[in-house]
Structures are given as structure tokens and as C-alpha cells.
Amino acid sequence: MVHAEDLKRRAAAAALEYVTDGMRVGLGTGSTARHFVELLAEKVYAGLKVICVPTSEQTLAQAVELGVPIATLDEVGELDLCVDGADEVGPGLALVKGGGGALLREKIVARAAKEMVVIADSTKKVGVLGRFPLPIEIVDFGAVSIARSLEEAIRSAGCVGELRPRRDRDGHPFITDHGHVLLDAHLGRIPDPAALASAISEVPGVVEHGLFIGLASRAVLAGAEGIVVLDRQS
Numbered sequence: 369m370v371h372a373e374d375l376k377r378r379a380a381a382a383a384l385e386y387v388t389d390g391m392r393v394g395l396g397t398g399s400t401a402r403h404f405v406e407l408l409a410e411k412v413y414a415g416l417k418v419i420c421v422p423t424s425e426q427t428l429a430q431a432v433e434l435g436v437p438i439a440t441l442d443e444v445g446e447l448d449l450c451v452d453g454a455d456e457v458g459p460g461l462a463l464v465k466g467g468g469g470a471l472l473r474e475k476i477v478a479r480a481a482k483e484m485v486v487i488a489d490s491t492k493k494v495g496v497l498g499r500f501p502l503p504i505e506i507v508d509f510g511a512v513s514i515a516r517s518l519e520e521a522i523r524s525a526g527c528v529g530e531l532r533p534r535r536d537r538d539g540h541p542f543i544t545d546h547g548h549v550l551l552d553a554h555l556g557r558i559p560d561p562a563a564l565a566s567a568i569s570e571v572p573g574v575v576e577h578g579l580f581i582g583l584a585s586r587a588v589l590a591g592a593e594g595i596v597v598l599d600r601q602s
């Protein structure tokens with residue numbers, strides 16, 4: 369059996385083919401993105417010229433440590449490519465992201481990129497999104513009231529489930545890089561991701577949610593049988 373970490377690294381290695389000299393590249397967050405940053409650093413060491421925008425403080429620290437040239441998004445303006453992991457890859461390359469809590473910057477960076485390539489092991493591919501809890505980043509003012517409105521919004525989009533505040537390893541509320549808190553929506557299935565995305569976005573106090581729709585153009589998935597590259601039509 370191939371270890372999940374090997375599969376993540378294979379997907380990350382395969383995505384390197386989309387990086388060419390002179391590109392401005394968004395760097396994702398999470399264990400798969402971590403492999404990509406490591407492999408990219410080797411290319412940079414060998415002479416590849418890129419400038420990268422990390423999607424989290426964690427990825428920033430890794431990129432700096434490995435000598436990957438970095439800039440802020442405002443310094444580079446537009447990105448040629450963004451390579452990031454995902455918690456689920458659904459039909460049409462609709463994604464659930466934010467398992468690592470970096471969904472806000474990840475979505476801003478993905479949107480600023482001409483192309484978003486998702487890297488993952490093939491178990492992340494699902495027929496219907498929702499098995500993985502959907503992260504929702506909210507401000508901490510009126511969090512109870514925001515959660516109530518979110519429950520209504522979730523029901524209105526045909527979903528059933530419960531919202532749970534995310535905790536860190538010490539049991540404290542998880543605080544994002546931007547000082548917000550996270551609720552995880554345990555839904556099981558999301559029959560209409562676009563309807564849910566817009567219902568959630570309408571709730572005041574919501575900063576961002578982990579549904580990435582119409583952003584990814586390719587998914588590089590690694591399984592025991594090899595690499596499969598999906599596009600939105602696959």
C-alpha cells in the first residue's frame with residue numbers, strides 16, 4: 369500500500385510542471401502544499417526564477433526558511449498560478465477548503481491567480497461535497513447570533529447538520545491568521561454548493577467560507593494507480 373504522504377508528494381511533484389521561469393505563484397497551505405513548497409525550493413535552488421505569495425503565516429515561514437522568494441499579493445498584483453491542497457474535490461472542481469484554517473487568504477490568492485491547480489491524494493475526490501466539515505470564518509462579535517443566522521441559511525440551501533466552533537490543540541477557540549474565529553458546518557452532504565455558498569455569504573459577520581466554486585481549473589490527484597489530472601469537465 370502506498371502511504372498517503374507519498375501520494376501527496378507525488379501530486380505536488382506533478383504540479384511542478386505547471387511552474388515556468390518568471391512566474392508569480394500563490395503557495396497554498398496544508399500538508400500537501402508543504403510538499404509542493406519543498407519541491408519548488410529545490411527548483412529555485414537549481415536556478416528557477418519565481419516570486420511567490422504564501423497563503424498563511426505557516427507557509428510564509430516555510431518559504432522563507434527554504435529560500436523561496438516571496439512577496440505580498442499587493443506587491444505582485446496578479447498571479448500566474450496558484451497551487452494549493454483541498455479537503456474535498458467535487459464535481460466541476462468545486463472544492464471544500466479550510467481544514468488548515470487558511471481559507472480567507474487561500475481564496476483571495478486563488479482569485480488573484482490566472483490558474484488554480486489543486487493537488488491532493490485521490491481520496492479527496494468525492495461525488496458530492498460535504499463529508500468534510502465546511503469551515504466558515506466569522507468575526508467574534510455576536511458569534512452566537514451569527515451562528516443562529518447561519519443555521520437558517522444552511523437549512524434554506526437544503527442542508528442538514530450542525531455548526532461547531534473550531535478549537536485548537538489546547539482546546540482554545542481557533543484563531544485565524546486574520547484574528548477571526550471558525551465554525552465548522554458538519555453537513556454530510558451539500559446537494560447544491562452554489563446555493564449554500566451564496567446563502568452563507570449573505571449572513572452579516574461571515575468573513576469567508578470554505579466552498580471554492582469556479583476557482584480551480586485543474587486538479588492533480590495522486591492514487592496508487594498513478595496521477596490523474598482533472599479539469600472542470602472531468
Ligand SMILES: O=C(CO)[C@H](O)[C@H](O)COP(=O)(O)O
Binds near residue numbers: 452
Ligand atoms: O485548505 C487548506 C488549508 O486551509 C488545505 O489545503 C486543506 O485543508 C488540505 O490540507 P492537506 O493537504 O493537509 O490535506
